[in-house]
Amino acid sequence: MSVLANPQRSDMVSPSATRRPLPEAVRAALQQHFGERFTQNASILAQHGADESHYAPTPPDAVVFALSSEDVAFAVKTCAAQGVPVIAFGVGSSIEGHVLAVHGGVCIDLSRMDQVLAVRPEDMTATVQAGVTRMALNAELAHSGFFFSVDPGANASIGGMVATAASGTNTVRYGTMRDNVLSLTVVTAEGAIIRTASHARKSSAGYNLTQLYCGSEGTLGIVTEATVRLHPRPEEVLAAVANFPDIKSAVDAVIQAVQLGLPLARAEMLDALTIRAINRHSKTSLAEAPTLFLEFGGAAGEAAAQAEQMQQIVRDCGGGDFKMATREEERSALWTPRHHAYFAVLQLRPGSRSLTTDACVPVSRLAECIEETRADLEASGLVAPIFGHVGDGNFHCLILVDPANEAEREVAEALSQRLTRRAMAHGGTCTGEHGVGLHKIGYLAEEHGEAAVDIMRRVKQALDPKNILNPGKVVLLPFAPGG
Amino acid sequence: MSVLANPQRSDMVSPSATRRPLPEAVRAALQQHFGERFTQNASILAQHGADESHYAPTPPDAVVFALSSEDVAFAVKTCAAQGVPVIAFGVGSSIEGHVLAVHGGVCIDLSRMDQVLAVRPEDMTATVQAGVTRMALNAELAHSGFFFSVDPGANASIGGMVATAASGTNTVRYGTMRDNVLSLTVVTAEGAIIRTASHARKSSAGYNLTQLYCGSEGTLGIVTEATVRLHPRPEEVLAAVANFPDIKSAVDAVIQAVQLGLPLARAEMLDALTIRAINRHSKTSLAEAPTLFLEFGGAAGEAAAQAEQMQQIVRDCGGGDFKMATREEERSALWTPRHHAYFAVLQLRPGSRSLTTDACVPVSRLAECIEETRADLEASGLVAPIFGHVGDGNFHCLILVDPANEAEREVAEALSQRLTRRAMAHGGTCTGEHGVGLHKIGYLAEEHGEAAVDIMRRVKQALDPKNILNPGKVVLLPFAPGG
Numbered sequence: 001m002s003v004l005a006n007p008q009r010s011d012m013v014s015p016s017a018t019r020r021p022l023p024e025a026v027r028a029a030l031q032q033h034f035g036e037r038f039t040q041n042a043s044i045l046a047q048h049g050a051d052e053s054h055y056a057p058t059p060p061d062a063v064v065f066a067l068s069s070e071d072v073a074f075a076v077k078t079c080a081a082q083g084v085p086v087i088a089f090g091v092g093s094s095i096e097g098h099v100l101a102v103h104g105g106v107c108i109d110l111s112r113m114d115q116v117l118a119v120r121p122e123d124m125t126a127t128v129q130a131g132v133t134r135m136a137l138n139a140e141l142a143h144s145g146f147f148f149s150v151d152p153g154a155n156a157s158i159g160g161m162v163a164t165a166a167s168g169t170n171t172v173r174y175g176t177m178r179d180n181v182l183s184l185t186v187v188t189a190e191g192a193i194i195r196t197a198s199h200a201r202k203s204s205a206g207y208n209l210t211q212l213y214c215g216s217e218g219t220l221g222i223v224t225e226a227t228v229r230l231h232p233r234p235e236e237v238l239a240a241v242a243n244f245p246d247i248k249s250a251v252d253a254v255i256q257a258v259q260l261g262l263p264l265a266r267a268e269m270l271d272a273l274t275i276r277a278i279n280r281h282s283k284t285s286l287a288e289a290p291t292l293f294l295e296f297g298g299a300a301g302e303a304a305a306q307a308e309q310m311q312q313i314v315r316d317c318g319g320g321d322f323k324m325a326t327r328e329e330e331r332s333a334l335w336t337p338r339h340h341a342y343f344a345v346l347q348l349r350p351g352s353r354s355l356t357t358d359a360c361v362p363v364s365r366l367a368e369c370i371e372e373t374r375a376d377l378e379a380s381g382l383v384a385p386i387f388g389h390v391g392d393g394n395f396h397c398l399i400l401v402d403p404a405n406e407a408e409r410e411v412a413e414a415l416s417q418r419l420t421r422r423a424m425a426h427g428g429t430c431t432g433e434h435g436v437g438l439h440k441i442g443y444l445a446e447e448h449g450e451a452a453v454d455i456m457r458r459v460k461q462a463l464d465p466k467n468i469l470n471p472g473k474v475v476l477l478p479f480a481p482g483g
Numbered sequence: 484m485s486v487l488a489n490p491q492r493s494d495m496v497s498p499s500a501t502r503r504p505l506p507e508a509v510r511a512a513l514q515q516h517f518g519e520r521f522t523q524n525a526s527i528l529a530q531h532g533a534d535e536s537h538y539a540p541t542p543p544d545a546v547v548f549a550l551s552s553e554d555v556a557f558a559v560k561t562c563a564a565q566g567v568p569v570i571a572f573g574v575g576s577s578i579e580g581h582v583l584a585v586h587g588g589v590c591i592d593l594s595r596m597d598q599v600l601a602v603r604p605e606d607m608t609a610t611v612q613a614g615v616t617r618m619a620l621n622a623e624l625a626h627s628g629f630f631f632s633v634d635p636g637a638n639a640s641i642g643g644m645v646a647t648a649a650s651g652t653n654t655v656r657y658g659t660m661r662d663n664v665l666s667l668t669v670v671t672a673e674g675a676i677i678r679t680a681s682h683a684r685k686s687s688a689g690y691n692l693t694q695l696y697c698g699s700e701g702t703l704g705i706v707t708e709a710t711v712r713l714h715p716r717p718e719e720v721l722a723a724v725a726n727f728p729d730i731k732s733a734v735d736a737v738i739q740a741v742q743l744g745l746p747l748a749r750a751e752m753l754d755a756l757t758i759r760a761i762n763r764h765s766k767t768s769l770a771e772a773p774t775l776f777l778e779f780g781g782a783a784g785e786a787a788a789q790a791e792q793m794q795q796i797v798r799d800c801g802g803g804d805f806k807m808a809t810r811e812e813e814r815s816a817l818w819t820p821r822h823h824a825y826f827a828v829l830q831l832r833p834g835s836r837s838l839t840t841d842a843c844v845p846v847s848r849l850a851e852c853i854e855e856t857r858a859d860l861e862a863s864g865l866v867a868p869i870f871g872h873v874g875d876g877n878f879h880c881l882i883l884v885d886p887a888n889e890a891e892r893e894v895a896e897a898l899s900q901r902l903t904r905r906a907m908a909h910g911g912t913c914t915g916e917h918g919v920g921l922h923k924i925g926y927l928a929e930e931h932g933e934a935a936v937d938i939m940r941r942v943k944q945a946l947d948p949k950n951i952l953n954p955g956k957v958v959l960l961p962f963a964p965g966g
Contacts, residue, residue: 120845120847121742122738122742122845122846122847123845123846123847124741124742125845145742164687165685165686165687165691166687167685171685175662176685178685178691178694179662188934188938192934192937193934194931194932194934194935194938195931195932195935196931196935197912197931198907198910198911198912198930199845199910199911200843200844200845200875200876200877200906200910200911200912200915201843201845201846201875201876201877202648202650202654202659202661202843202875202877202912202915202916203648203843203912203914203915204647204648204649204698204912204914204915204916204917204918204919205912205913205914205919205923205926205927205930205931206698206919206927206931206936206939206957206958207695207698207699207703207939207942207943207957207958208648208661208691208694208695208697208698209931209935209938209939211661211691211694211695212690212691212694212695212942214691215687215689215690215691216690220690231744232742232743232744234744255605258607259604259605259607259628259715260715260782261714261715261717261781261782262782298744299743299744299745299792309782360683360684360685360686361683362603362605362606362608362682362683362684363605363606363684364603364605364606392683392684392685393683393684394683394684394685423683424681427681427682427683428681428682428683429680429681429683429685429686429687429688430688431686431687431688432683432685432686432687433685433687434687435687436687436688436689440688443688444688444689447681447688448677448678448679448680448688448689448692449677449678451671451675451676451677452677452678452679452692453689454675455671455677455692455946456689456690456692458945458946459690459695459942459945459946460690461945462941462942462944462945463938463941463942474689474690475689475690
């Protein structure tokens with residue numbers, strides 16, 4: 001536990017004792033198959049050994065750019081024969097160290113698998129290659145009347161979003177990636193290409209492989225294609241912003257709305273410090289108080305009716321009058337500060353990096369958990385704004401640290417640990433949407449119990465007996481180079 | 484395949500060559516622990532060896548009535564030590580032979596685990612023991628402002644509904660059991676008690692054990708408790724019935740409504756033959772044509788607005804004027820015939836039993852698949868009404884057979900096989916909501932491919948290496964008495 005909970009330790013993220021050079025047979029076979037799409041160029045390796053986390057880069061030994069499931073299967077088979085690790089890579093926007101090559105190996109870059117293979121308006125589904133980003137998919141859908149809902153902030157690849165079971169700001173209405181994936185094409189540890197489910201909207205036909213791979217972070221198989229659900233684009237969209245005297249009132253307003261069945265499209269809570277960061281960064285003059293950013297959508301007239309109902313709830317909870325926007329440019333202007341919150345926050349302390357936390361608790365415990373966290377953060381003396389997807393009980397702190405200051409990094413990591421344990425003590429989870437990666441491995445047994453993690457470990461062993469699929473992530477199995 | 488696809492064959496459902504008497508050590512230990520809650524009474528054994536399927540009963544060797552997860556764990560440990568099969572039993576309403584003791588063993592009856600352990604209005608969740616039925620849970624919620632949505636028709640137990648990934652008439656709006664289960668308590672093959680997830684609304688903390696057990700039909704573990712989502716009870720509910728010139732128009736109307744984001748609470752299509760059965764059984768005088776039974780719900784005024792919008796869509800698709808009902812008694816009167824459809828249909832041919840099919844296809848293929856099926860059924864000369872959950876692409880035929888007429892049973896089974904293969908050819912699944920049980924095992928490889936079924940088999944082997952958990956269901960592993 002101690003090593004795992006202290007991921008800054010260099011032995012977790014630097015080339016480890018289990019690394020060995022890429023076997024020549026693997027190098028030659030990959031080079032022959034992929035040609036110019038095989039590389040060992042140092043800067044490309046470095047780019048593929050890092051994500052948006054606070055970890056130092058840990059590059060793979062080679063990168064191949066796949067164009068098809070067959071390419072991926074070839075790479076996996078070739079590596080499996082020699083027990084060489086394979087790590088899938090989309091756009092590198094994960095934030096828990098998911099793509100770091102801690103045991104070396106070959107990175108399979110899926111970003112060129114960027115084809116939208118089918119859009120089926122009648123079924124409200126689309127099938128995409130794993131490298132398609134959520135924005136690219138939505139651009140393709142622009143004139144279809146439908147959209148793909150999952151929005152984790154970053155322009156992540158669909159494959160990556162499947163791998164981490166991503167979610168984001170509009171999960172309160174449209175669900176997480178888990179709720180929006182119907183079927184996957186997956187390359188197994190042996191290089192077989194399987195499809196996890198049909199395109200029917202529901203099925204009881206055997207074990208739920210779709211959900212087994214969703215959230216498995218490339219440790220059970222590599223997702224190469226996904227069939228996702230689409231949602232009708234609402235006729236009318238309305239955005240609103242409201243201030244609150246405290247976090248609890250803001251959270252209560254959202255809880256009441258959800259209990260009434262009010263279909264909030266988005267409900268984001270930002271604390272006063274986040275608003276201050278936004279005001280500085282975006283030259284806005286928002287009141288520096290706990291604030292809800294809301295979005296409503298529906299058929300003509302519905303969004304306005306929802307907003308009216310919500311304004312009443314907000315007032316009942318002690319919140320202020322809505323600042324509202326209907327037209328797209330106005331809505332965008334109102335919400336842009338929220339979308340830029342991450343960058344705004346970083347600029348509260350120039351030169352800092354963020355240790356980004358990701359706890360999720362039952363909504364009834366959210367206000368209390370945030371308040372306790374707020375007090376803990378303030379006592380630490382570090383700058384650490386909080387914002388969250390209130391309807392889901394999910395919130396993030398960006399703990400700003402000077403990357404050169406080891407003592408400060410330790411304080412931040414200790415805060416993050418206490419926060420994670422606090423969330424679990426409130427009946428919550430150590431990660432709502434970022435995933436386990438390297439950073440949360442040590443918490444899995446605390447959250448689920450040893451017997452449940454043992455079940456996960458058995459699944460991993462059964463599906464990847466040589467431990468070549470993104471080894472060292474999610475659940476720890478012994479890794480021996482060469483399998 | 485041939486044996487599996489011909490489940491009437493007695494070698495599949497009668498005490499098999501692999502059966503042996505219950506080992507005395509197991510009998511004695513169970514009797515000591517369970518006292519009067521252990522039985523080998525023949526009529527109780529017979530009752531626990533049958534479900535609502537067309538299979539002949541195949542009783543277990545003993546039944547224990549569990550009151551707690553610890554009871555279940557004790558029974559599993561005791562049986563595991565001697566390689567004796569254990570089969571979980573709720574109310575026996577499954578319809579694919581799920582609970583038949585094809586290799587003998589001990590049935591663990593969970594029906595006395597009937598406690599609603601917690602209702603959390605703020606979190607919109609409830610935690611129940613596995614034996615709580617959906618109606619009992621909803622009775623408990625009567626004055627809470629919330630309800631549990633999944634409604635497969637039968638008053639199934641929540642544990643059983645988890646086990647089969649059940650759904651039903653209001654899935655179009657509220658989702659399946661998979662969408663409504665947050666966390667499970669499960670007893671593993673070794674008798675460990677695990678919890679699959681926290682009570683947070685979402686999580687990315689490791690492999691999705693909740694969804695792995697959901698739909699696993701007692702073959703990977705025994706669900707003893709479940710935390711489920713609740714939904715706000717709509718303020719206003721409105722029911723409507725409309726006739727259509729043909730099945731395609733009825734299906735098209737629902738597809739259009741879903742595409743527009745119209746939140747239909749229920750949308751059931753019944754064919755003319757089902758309506759005829761209903762008219763005879765319920766003394767109604769509905770037009771004997773393809774018919775949609777609809778339900779709308781929402782805040783005051785919303786249901787009426789939705790109904791108005793739907794009436795327009797129905798007219799555009801060639802359907803007739805709504806027969807509507809708002810007050811609860813009127814709604815109940817309007818919908819009761821739909822709820823009694825199963826019994827009404829059986830009375831089309833007194834003395835018959837139903838071979839009930841369960842295909843689910845992408846909604847764009849539903850009308851075509853039903854029409855092809857209709858033609859096939861008519862050509863067979865058998866009586867076989869069709870109805871379906873149109874918004875999900877899921878439909879059922881009740882093929883009425885004389886249980887004493889083997890030739891007829893074979894015709895029915897052949898029809899069912901062709902229907903299942905037709906659904907898969909249309910991009911669908913061999914079971915939308917009933918599960919695999921004994922009846923659909925042979926189709927899994929056809930639907931998913933051998934490599935995917937191999938993954939399922941490896942999961943089963945990893946989690947139940949002795950193959951004692953409901954052996955002979957879902958995926959086939961060699962069964963050797965004594966493990």
